[in-house]
Amino acid sequence: MNSVHANQPLLRVQDLGKSFGGVKAVDGISFDLYAGELLALIGPNGAGKSTTFNMVNGQLKANQGSIRLAGTELIGLKPREIWRLGVGRTFQIAETFASLTVVENVQMALLSHDDRLFSMWRRAADHERDKALDLLDQVGMKAQADRPCSELAYGDVKRVELAIAMANDPKLLLMDEPTAGMAPRERNELMALTKELVLGRGMAVLFTEHSMDVVFAYADRSIVLARGRLIAEGKPAEIRDHPKVQEVYFGSGKTFEKIAQQSADLKAQVNAAVGATA
Structure with a gap:
C-alpha cells in the first residue's frame, strides 16, 4: 500500500x-482503490474490463461479490443513486449537448445534481453559472x-466532459477509455490534467485504457484482466515487466519496453509545455 493513502480504501471490490448464460465474463476478482490514486483497469479484448466497469457504475448487476464505496454497498443501487453517492463518469465517446454552450453543459449537470428540472420560472442558464465557470477553469x-x-475540437470536448463529471464533486471518477480518438499529445495533456485534479481534490480514478503509453505514464497502479480473471496487479514497472501480462498482450518474445519509452518521452514533453506556460 502506498504510504500516502489512508488505511482504508475508498473503493473495495x-x-x-458476472455471468452471461454459461459464460463467466468476470470471475471472482478483488481489488482496492485509494483516495488520491489513479488505477488503470487493463487487459486484451474480451478480458472483462467493460463488464467490471459497468458493475461499479451500476449499469450491470453482479451475480456475486461486493462493491463498497467508503463502506457503502453499491450492488443493487441504480446508476443515479451511485452518482449521488459521489461517483462521476466519463465515456469512451464524449457525451455533451452540441447545441448548448460549454458553460450550459456544465450547468445542466449541476441542475441534475441539485435535483432541479427546467421550469417556466427558472432558466437553466441562470443556475450556478459561477460554479460552472469554476469547474471549467479547473479544466x-x-x-x-x-x-x-x-465548435470545439475533440480534445476540448473531452475537457468539458471532465468538468461535467465533476459537477457532483465526486469521491470516485470512472473514466471509460478517456483518451480514445485523441492524438498522443492531447491524450497526455488530458491525463496530466486528470492527475492534477486527483491530487488537488483527493479523489480517486478508475480508468480503462487501451493506450499503454498513457497507462505507464499516469497510472499509480494497474490491475490486469484476462478472460474475466485478475492475472496481475502492481505499479507500472511491475506490470510492464510481468511475463504473464506480456504474454496475454503479445504472445512470446515481445515486451513493453518501446511503449514505456514512448510514454516517458510524451510525459516529459507535456511537463515541459506546462512549465513553459506556468
Missing part, C-alpha cells in the same frame, strides 16, 4: 463475478465558456 476551458460545444 471483493470476489466480484482549462473557462475562456471558451460561451462557445457552442459543436
